[in-house]
Amino acid sequence: MLLASREGRRRVNVPMPSSPKPENRGPRPLSEILGDLFASRGYGRLQAVGELEGAWNRAVGEPDCRQTRLGGVRRGTLNVTVAHPGLLEDLATFRKPALLEALRKEAPGTPILDIRFRVGPIDPPARPKD
Numbered sequence: 001m002l003l004a005s006r007e008g009r010r011r012v013n014v015p016m017p018s019s020p021k022p023e024n025r026g027p028r029p030l031s032e033i034l035g036d037l038f039a040s041r042g043y044g045r046l047q048a049v050g051e052l053e054g055a056w057n058r059a060v061g062e063p064d065c066r067q068t069r070l071g072g073v074r075r076g077t078l079n080v081t082v083a084h085p086g087l088l089e090d091l092a093t094f095r096k097p098a099l100l101e102a103l104r105k106e107a108p109g110t111p112i113l114d115i116r117f118r119v120g121p122i123d124p125p126a127r128p129k130d
Contacts, residue, residue, distance in 0.1 A: 055105075056099075073112065081117075103115075
């Protein structure tokens with residue numbers, strides 16, 4: 001391809017745009033586009049976290065779920081902060097196998113291999129403004 005310059009015409013190699021690959025030609029299904037968007041924005045991860053929190057609350061039960069806070073899952077281990085040592089002992093010693101089974105059943109999107117408990121501060125639920 002020839003391009004004009006101030007000194008006159010000279011030959012310049014300009015790469016030509018390559019044609020799209022056969023699999024990328026034409027319109028894409030909306031489901032594929034939305035799937036790519038959700039993956040890039042992290043919506044799937046948010047849904048998995050919500051699913052895990054719901055499964056945890058159902059497995060632990062109402063009085064105790066307010067005294068625990070879920071942390072992240074790292075290498076298959078769910079980190080849970082517990083309000084006091086008595087509850088930690090109960091969950092870790094007596095209820096851990098049942099909790100693992102319930103989480104695996106109700107939150108299959110997040111693979112949980114183990115639960116690690118620690119004592120720490122639990123943020124109280126936000127109160128509605130008057």
